[in-house]
Amino acid sequence: MMHTEITPTKSKVLPPEQKQTIFGWTKKNLFNSWFNIILTFVSLFIIFIVLKGTLTWVVTNADWEVIRANYRLFMVGQFSEEEIWRVWSALLYLTLLFGLSAGIWKGTIRQLSFLLTAIYVIHLALPFLSGHTKIWLLSNIVTLFASYVIGLKLPKGKMIGIGGWLFSIIVILFFLQGFGILPSVQTSMWNGLLLTVILSAVAIVGSFPIGILLALGRTSKLPIIKYFCIAYIEFIRGIPLITVFFSMQILIPLFLPEGFTVANIIRVMIGATLFTAAYMAENVRGGLQSIPKGQFEAAKTIGLSSIQSTFLIILPQALRAVIPAIVGQSISMFKDTSLVAIVGLVDLLGIAQTVKSNPAFLGHHMEVYLFVALVYWVIAYAMSYSSRRLEETLGVGKR
Amino acid sequence: MEQVMPKEMPEKEIIRCHNVNKWFGKLHVLKDVNLSIKKGEVLVILGPSGSGKSTFIRTINGLEDIQQGDIVIDEITLSHDIKHIEAIRKETGMVFQQFNLFPHMTILKNITLAPIWVRKKPKKEAEKEALELLERVGIPEQANKYPGQLSGGQQQRVAIARALAMQPEIMLFDEPTSALDPEMIKEVLDVMKELAKSGMTMLVVTHEMGFAREVADRIVLFDNGEIVETGTPEALFDNPQHDRTKLFLSQIL
């Protein structure tokens, strides 16, 4: 190219170089005023005391035998040894989905797959797990990588991925329950982390569409629908979850024909779903309200029907805007499943209670609770982390 | 697309408003509005703020309902029947002051949405037509961006393309350049001029007097919910009959 450069320097002006040294950063962020210097030292002191105390206890005083000996109980409760392959198969299906989705969509789901791999690898390194378990773990890791590679190349990947997730709950319940094809495992045997995860998954996934319908209903022009939705939402939000669990025990049998019973776990699932749906509805409503009137009008003027404009224009934007609230709600549901102990189900926390009252491990409740807290934290953190990533990729807050 | 050729004006009246009255609560915003527009005519609506220009133009495609009078569009009478309203909305395109593009969709999706979902066009065909429209409004290279990545002028041109994608008989513009920086106003007005030349029936609410004088076939002046004066640009600007018209013009010119 032939052009005369009149101002050769101007075209190459770069921003002033910012060399960040650790020393510079600390000085700028931690020691930039007397007040901050004091704050920094006080915080360092507190962190030091707490960490020292905890770590000393974790490494020297604590006896982790209680976790080691009961590990299986924490994870799957009393699911019998002969049938345990079914839990593994369900997990394998999930792993497969994660791998495929990581290949298809990349992004957030790929990060979660890394986390999953990390968890499997850590378990592989645990010395006390049986060889049998390790074979399953290994096959999960292999499946994850294989399906990731397949996902990268899969034609029509998105359709397959979405289909896989839609069916996931059914597939998992099939493996666990049997649906009459596999020998049935009584639901009272589903305990521990397995129960916690299944309960929260059902409640979260089930409450989502119901919540959307309730939120839309609340904005409906038909008074019956509108006031029903308002009454439902306000009633549920006014009572504690425990009450819902209790009343499900009593109410559901009333609706059923004589001699017909529904397993406790199903009643709890229904209760948790209906409860969470009311909160989901309020979150979604917040999103609906954030959509400017012009969006509705534009949708109308190009000829979309009101159903089309709801599902193509309004909801996609409204849901994006409330991802943080929805995930927050999901996390709190996940933690609230620990209340099911009240109606006789033994979830992760329930197992913790049994284990700590086992005479062989008396006095080790600290270890038990710390471990349970860690498990809850890892899962809850994974949820909130993916929500933040999802917000970034979808550009929430940017118009 | 219609060909660009000198304007011929068949005597068919595509919009007829007869004694239209509208109230917001107790506020009487449209008072006995009578107005007919011929096919291919470009009508510019002027008037002070709050005089009911937006309200009037929005009654044409049923965004606002009216309490008295009749509006007939292309032989379809606007009524409360949603079928009629939807039929009329397929005949009319609207461009808003605030663009109102769908921020979660690419430009191409914004334009193809209605042809695919309402006209049931195959996706390929809709996309081909969308690209032609983007070419026509002068931004073919922006198809895969999101509205937030475009300048105001570009967004408004996309909004015009989106409305045109439904192949409307009538285009309604409510102050299409009022939210734009001065340097972008021209690019939007140029697209509108081209559209007017192509024979589109247009109702334009605007404060752009240059555009009104150059492009309008007829101008109506709204004040206080009434049509005060109607006439060709020359008649209205150079020889206004009514005091209220004179006052308005003296304030704005």
Ligand SMILES: Nc1ncnc2c1ncn2[C@@H]1O[C@H](COP(=O)(O)OP(=O)(O)OP(=O)(O)O)[C@@H](O)[C@H]1O
């Ligand atoms: N949704 C509404 N509810 C109540 N009053 C309204 C509503 N929309 C408009 N109005 C009132 O109706 C009158 C006419 O409003 P309109 O928006 O049609 O005026 P306009 O001529 O378009 O003014 P501008 O040039 O400021 O856009 C105004 O007094 C306005 O306050």
Ligand SMILES: [Mg+2]
């Ligand atoms: Mg207006």
